[in-house]
Amino acid sequence: MSYFTENRGRYLEELKEFLRIPSISTLPEHKGDIRRAAEFVAGKLRQAGMEGVELIEGEGNPLVYGEWLGAKGKPTLLFYGHYDVQPAEPLEEWVSPPFEPAVRGENIYARGAADDKGLTLILIKAVEAVMAVRGSLPVNVKFLIEGEEEVGGEHIERYVASKPPRLTADAAVICDTEMFAPELPTLCIGLRGIVYGELVVKGAKQDLHSGVYGGAAPNPLMAVAEILCALKDREGHIRIPGFHDRVRPAAEAEHAAWARLPFDEKKYRDEEMGVIALTGEAEYGLFDRLWARPTLEVHGIRGGFTGEGAKTVIPAQALAKVSARLVADQRPEEAVAQIQAAVAAACPKGVTAEFRYLHGAAPSLVNPDNRFIRAAAQAMTEVFGNETVYVRSGGSIPIVGAFDQSLGIPSVMMGFGLPDDNLHAPNEKLYLPNFYRGIEAVARYLDLAL
């Protein structure tokens, strides 16, 4: 389609304009930029021919909504993206300033280039292209673009949970993931969920001197260690009763597909992670451990003395940040209850221990035979010229679970980022050929999703 080629210059200029807005949602001083970014998105939706475009206000940053419902009797797709970005620090590590987009080689460098302004614009420009060329779309589309993805997405979560009728759709299309490797069109069909909380252990009424009381005083830090070791053994097996009951093993076909992925384990271990050995449940393959098995991790332990030198304190209290990644069909509330019961059972003498739940997200797994998934795979294969691969992600995208649970629709995760895009890090970039091909692939998808 030569329309796409002709418009590349304009696409790039619009992307740069979007990237110049420092819409950092984690910093309150950027409230004005957040609004400018929301209005930029609304303008682009109107320009693409969307109707009923508006900012949905509420507690938090505005959601941007727009729709085109002229394809009577045809499926409806709900497009999701986000216009907020991470902070840019450390600034001194950026080759070019984070909010002055710079093209070097085939990449554009700026905060938000890949996460998620570039990918959000792909969706809008794809719809705009079809509307411009044909004056209508083959399917109905709705856009719901949020501005709090980097700070927990509470506004959109509440909004989706309220099941507003105007969000009714047949599938969601989420453009916030990456390709498994360059030139390899990739669909993500599964995400891990998460439950995150604090393990709080209390001992004496005040800090104690380890010389005077050591030998008789319970040590909450040691209790944290003992509880963690009771919850997960040295071989990476979670020892929480009932925790694995709902875990759905990956299908044989999925295992076979993973085995065909271009992957260099040695490079992954030595260069990407930089560890002396990969760990985890030895009876499962690497992709199973990363994508299809639950995990339990401790992220930090607070309490006592961690400064320079020596202080011989037995702290009165200790707190550990602990999360579990969940896989289909585990349920966050049930997992929390299981963890709480296991913590209570593992609590050593002399202290009290409880797991305080902070937040969570359900896992998700779509059937690759779903027609909206198959259509996306075909569209990407056609445009990229390579067979689309199916992967999962070990991370969590809470909105996917929300779409599933509150709207009852599957999410099609078309990824156009690359593994080295430096998300959340200095010198974030987007590979421009993927930006242009992404627009074509999503436009093609509108026909195939019919």
Added chain:
Amino acid sequence: MSYFTENRGRYLEELKEFLRIPSISTLPEHKGDIRRAAEFVAGKLRQAGMEGVELIEGEGNPLVYGEWLGAKGKPTLLFYGHYDVQPAEPLEEWVSPPFEPAVRGENIYARGAADDKGLTLILIKAVEAVMAVRGSLPVNVKFLIEGEEEVGGEHIERYVASKPPRLTADAAVICDTEMFAPELPTLCIGLRGIVYGELVVKGAKQDLHSGVYGGAAPNPLMAVAEILCALKDREGHIRIPGFHDRVRPAAEAEHAAWARLPFDEKKYRDEEMGVIALTGEAEYGLFDRLWARPTLEVHGIRGGFTGEGAKTVIPAQALAKVSARLVADQRPEEAVAQIQAAVAAACPKGVTAEFRYLHGAAPSLVNPDNRFIRAAAQAMTEVFGNETVYVRSGGSIPIVGAFDQSLGIPSVMMGFGLPDDNLHAPNEKLYLPNFYRGIEAVARYLDLAL
């Protein structure tokens, strides 16, 4: 002796003068006060009739030395105390300002009242009294008063380790401990030693996202927990090979003496410590666990995220502050080597772990039949009117080990503090009757140590 009674007013004024000097060794801005306090001590030693009084300069705060060697052929006692104090924070919790000594009831309140200015002055005033009344002493005495006790005592440790001939003595007298209960004269005959270090665990080359890498990435915080649990079991037993080989069980007589101590375990547990249960090795009694058994404690664990909210990081590195209390006849260097070997053996897959030794002190245990100990017990019994009890302390006074190892002399620990003196806390105090009786008891000791 009416001399002592007549001089109480002067003793109190001199104590107040000493307490008004904010000689806080942990804060560099008090360097001038440190020197003033050292010079105050030197002046008091001269006033007491000591000869060769001088400030021994070196790296750190000055040591104050003075001697009287006129008792030819008689034993020599080496008196130890310290003129530096802890910081006074939190200031708002003091009833009267920490460096404006205030007498309320029978107590004097000020930072350093009990730890250790009041007790150091007891030693000087006792010697002064005998010199004033008789013009000579029954034994030879040497004073070595330091100004870095609250910051590790490195200057005195180096000085003693150099075995200077002028420190030659038959016994050291240390006035820096407490009575087991009010009115109960107490000799401390054993101290635990300590080895303190950092358990450093390294995993990936940088922090990792627990969603993306969890299941395959080693977690250094979890490794810290696993290593700690391998080193000590849930019942408080240290599982370090060879660690207990040199541990000398408390003698039957010592056990019998401990059983007679006035002690309310319920009050200790519920009020003093405020815990729901005492812990530790169930097969040992409480005083054994506190005084005669080694311990292993973790004081803090650094790494990852411990702020408010949630961050899903697997840290590249974790560090735990770990110490072990040692008992006679354990040796610090050997204990460090044993811990290092046990850490290496317990290191889980995917990480490296090492125990980095920071500092230590040898345990000490004197034979209660030692003549200098027996003489001290008799002096205290006579002055206080109650039988002197023998206890140990679970804490560590490094100088005791240094006197033992470098000078080959036992330490007589005459304690005149009380358990509720608020050492290192707001409203530190000294019970004035103990101050006055302490002077008499030490003066009496000079005769009995003959």
